[in-house]
Amino acid sequence: MAELNLFTIPAGAPFLEVLAQAMLDGRFGRVHDPEDPAALARVTLYLPTRRAARAFAACLSDQLGGAPLLLPRILPLGDVDEAETALIGAGALAEDRIAPIDLLARRMILTRLVDAWGRSANRSHLRLDPAEPSLVPATLAEAYGLAGDLAALLDQMQTEDVAVERLGRLDAARFDKIWQLNAEFLSILGSAWPTILSERGACDPATFRNRMLAAERERLLSGAVTGPIIAAGSTGTVPATARLLAAIARLPNGAVVLPGLDLDLPEEAWRAIAEEPAPSHPQAALHHLLDTLQAVRADVRALAEPDAAHGARARLLREAMLPASVTQSWADLRERLPLGEAELAFRDLRLVEAADEREEALAVAVALRETLETPGRQAALITPDRGLAERVTVELRRWDIAVDDSAGLPLARWPAGSLLRLVLEAALAQMTPGSLVPLLAHPLCRLGLPREETARGASALEIGLWRGESVGRGLAGLNEQLERWNELREVRHAPGPRKRLGDADAAAAAKVLAALGAAFSPLLEALFLKAPSLAVMTAAARATIEAVSRDEDGQACAFRDADGEALAGLFDDLAAAQPDMPEGGRPADVVAILDGLLAERVVRRGGGGHPRVRIWGLLEARLLEADHVVLGGLNETVWPPQTTTDAFINRPMRAELGLSPPERRVGQTAHDFAMALAAPCVTLTRARKAGESETIASRFWQRLQAVTPAPVWGEALAQGKRLTALAGRLSAPASVHPVGRPAPKPPRALQPLSLSVTDVETLYRDPYQIHARKILKLDALPGLFEDPSAQDRGSLLHEIVETFAATYPEQLPADAHGRLIAIGEQAFLRFADAPEVRAFWWPRFLLTAGHFIDWEQRRRSALARVAVEVYTGSRFPLSDGKSLWLSGKADRVEITRKPKLRIIDFKTGAPPSQAQVEKGFAPQLTLEAELAARAGFEGAVGPTPVEAVLYMKLHHDPKAWAKDKPLAFDDGTLADVASRHLERLLAHVEALRSGREAFVSRRAPDYIKFASPYDQLARVKEWAAASEGGEEDGA
DSSP states (O other), rough: OOOOOEEEOOSOOOOHHHHHHHHHBBBBBBBBBBBTTTTGGGGGEEESOOOHHHHEEEHHHTTTOOOOOOOOEEEEEOOOOOOHHHHHHTTTGGGGGOBBOOOOHEEEEEEEHHHHHHHHHHHOHHHHHHHTTEEEEEEEEHHHHHHHHHHOOOHHHHHOOOGGGGGGGOOOSSOHHHHHHHHHHHHHHHHHHHHHHHHHHHHHHHHHHHHHHHHHHHHTTTOOSSSSSEEEEEOSHHHHHHHHHHHHHHHHTTEEEEEOOOOTSSSSHHHHHHTTTTTSSHHHHHHHHHHTTTOOGGGEESSSSOOHHHHHHHHHHHTTTOOGGHHHHHHHGGSSSHHHHHHTTTTEEEEEEEEEEEHHHHHHHHHHHHTTTTOOOOOEEEOHHHHHHHHHHHHHHGOOOEEETOOOOEEEHHHHHHHHHHHHHHHHHHHHHHHHHHHHTTTTOOTTTTTHHHHHHHHHIIIIIIIOOOOOOOOHHHHHHTTHHHHHHTTTTHHHHHHHOHHHHHHHHHHHHHHHHHHHHHHHIIIISSSHHHHHHHHHHHHHHHHHBBTTOOGGEEOOOOOOOOHHHHHHHHHHTTTOOOOOOOOOHHHHHHHHHHHOOEEESSSSOTEEEEOHHHHHHHHOOOEEEEEOOOOOOOEEEEEEEOOOOOOHHHHHHHHOTTTTTHHHHHHHHHHTTTTSSEEEEEEETTTTTOBBHHHHHHHHHHHSSSHHHHHHHHHHHHHHHHHHHHHHHOOOOOOOOOOOOOOOOGOSSSEEHHHHHHHHHOOHHHIIIIIIIIOOOBBBBBBBOOHHHHHHHHHHHHHHHHHSSSSSSSHHHHHHHHHHHHGGGGGGTTHIIIIIIIIHHHHHHHHHHHHHHHHHHGEEEEEEEEEEEEEEEOOTSEEEEEEEEEEEEEEEESEEEEEEEEEEOOOOOOOHHTSSOOOOHHHHHHHHHOOTTTTTTTTTOOOEEEEEEOSSHHHHHOOOOOOOOOOOOOOHHHHHHHHHHHHHHHHHHHHOOOOOOSSSSSOOOOOTTTTTHHHHHHHHHHOOTOOOOOO
16 A cells, blocks of 8 residues: 555644645655746645635745745635536546536425425324424425425535435334434435436536546546645545545655644544544544544654644643543543643633623624734634624724624625515515515615605605504505595694695605505515416516616616625526426515525625734634634534534434434534634633523533633633723723703793693603693604504594494494494404404404493483583683683593483503592593583583593403493592592693793603603603612602
8 A cells, every 4th residue: 555645733833834834845745946936836735715725825925935936726625616626626527527406496496395295294193393303394485494404414415425315215114203204205305316416417516526526536546647736734524525635645746734633642532532432522523534544643744843832732622622431531630731731721821701792792802902902913703603703893893993704794684685685575564664664764775766855755655654554555555545645744633744744745755656666566466466486576576676776877776786796696596596496385485485595695795804803714714823813602502513403314314324423513613623722822702691591601611621720710711801801891881970850841931721631641640741742842753553553453442332322322223233243344444454353353342342232221221312522621711811721532421311421431451540540640531520510512512510430441351341330539529529630730730830840751650651752852761770769759
């Protein structure tokens, strides 16, 4: 057997620098000749990633002092695309090359297969338990998600040289029904998938890569390449790559350089990696690679030696990562690893245990920023946690540091992708105002108009037509609402901003709505007027995006810049995959699939970041160096990642197929951790809480802590606390002086002289609302109505009982219940496009209607007639010569035969308690009683004494209708209480007008149920937090 040319560069030595120097020193043969500038160009060098290839070129240039040179042929083995794989396999015969199937086309074909399986599967025996890792798909969107898992399974099988046909021989009889069902489907797939690929003249991407790597191996073995061939930095986790490395290692002109092979790991521990087995050990992948190479560690030569500090750190980490079966050697650990050596290992190593994710991100940002204080030093964050990477990127902006984040962001997070998401959401919601407002606010939404005109029209639609209004769904509902423009502006209680809109606003609103209708028509038609189809939907979505983002020059803004090009590329790929797209599905499924595609496609930031700060993922960080490395996110399920079973096969089924266990990924991340920990200066970070949940420290963190003496560990934590302290100072709020509760005392001339009885309740509980609304003239804009709310339900029931009583004011009809139901049917038509209203509210209304008629029949015998929604008001003199106009509108007034009055206020929520009424915090009915005695009710009855006031709850529960007793007062008759309430009101108004009382915010917080639209103006959260007793003032 030929001699093996195996080398390693240990952790702690700068891999690429050592590799470049070894090449120049002739360790791999005559690679560099100062007299021959083309000598290096004859070298073929394989590295794991493109990023490592670029970094090596820079290192080589630095080693030669920047002299001009022809670079070696550098090829990446890891993150290769089809073109690069084809370059690697340049020696393969053209007729043997079968192109790989397009990934999106494969996903669509698999979606069709999974969907067909889901439709035919018998669900009667399935355990629909959330803990089950696999469920039969019930929708097309679920089938698409499972197709992704299935594609990953196919890739893994072909990567590990497991024939797809073996799926047909899986024995699942000993497992639950769900796994048997999965096995049946996989059996069909195992026979059908190769046929599908053969018919298309294609192969899976993993198979294509394997074939190209095999072709390259054959080419090298044939002697076609005479120059030096070097493969460096690969752990050979892909079997085809491992076979290529084995071939290179045995070539006379070849060499393989392994990353961080531990030549000093005790033989007992080395054997345990395979015998235990311990796939999560950092050396597990290299152990397997040496087996493939038919080599032992003695065949491997080290190209460098770490310095004393890094040697000590390597010994400490070696102990920490021992396989479980040999950790008994920790008993004499202090003899083999004394305190002094542990201190040496922890030189320039800090530990940060942050309270939460934000503090961790800020501490990492401080650590990176601190490194930049030393000229020339480079810093890098290495983490698999995308959330941490993004938070650190944001925190660094406080110092104007832009970071090169190697991972990029999903297209859905970019402006072009977010525009498509908003368009899809608006179409799926059938153009509700709540879905259109964020779309119209998007900077890429232009609708063929100047941006200023689009913004003006959007504002006019929102304020003039949509806020506080129930708008019908679809374009028809929006156009119907547009016709109400003048009506809504002229209504008595229209908000001030709506009243201020003019004809120019109306024209802009009409223009924007027309443009929206034209843009969305194809998408709405594809979704709702035809059978939903992903192929038709994607074409319609592209047309809608183009129309929505078209500027006044006719250019589609959504397809500009890097994210726009990515979105255009996505639509092009979808168009190419149309013949393979599944049919059918619900509109929500089609939108979910497109949303998933946006989340899967990654766009990297254009332009360079700071030259000395980097953020790398685990793959991107391999072989790269920085003076200060921060290893972030060291929590379980993050680093290392959570090991999960496959959606289609369980662990025993994986073993039967010959697939590697899920823990292999843990071993890869452990090797990444060990290599990164050997940087010159290292900071390890973790957060004790993620969101609201406590976290568990990474097993790497815990193992390192277990073998480190407590004083050394404590000192490293103390150094880390310096970073969290700096982070705390950066995030500490500026010193502020607590503000008092707003208590304005406006001049008499500005104070209102007209109040309704409901205003009086507000005046007692939260006078600041009256100040903001009636004195500052600030009208609160109502919210956007989406789904029907409890307020809508209350208005609906009020409308029905009001219409019934107004129709039959004196006597009930013979078929009173039927007439009430008929009125209800008519009123419910307003919510015809909200099926949930009919499903949930209508049954309850039927119960309420029966109780209401029974209640009416009990009362009508003593009544002459009933009046509804009747108005009353009277004027009262004030001491300064002015007068106060007090008014009210009663839900229902019953006129008895005596005659006397009964005033009833219907509630669908909780009515005020009797205590609130007696104390004067709910004086609506008592003041209406006083006004009725003085002025009667307009159009119904003249001044008449009131014998009873009553709150009645409109509810389907019969207990609510049993509580129909009038309010009774312990301290006098109704007339006495009503008179006192009026006197109290007049006295309070006098106090406000004289300045003795202020329009204080939240005067009686115990009687305030809901937030006020003016709370922000009143800075309630600010002053309430500044004083413990901030909200305890009474009336």
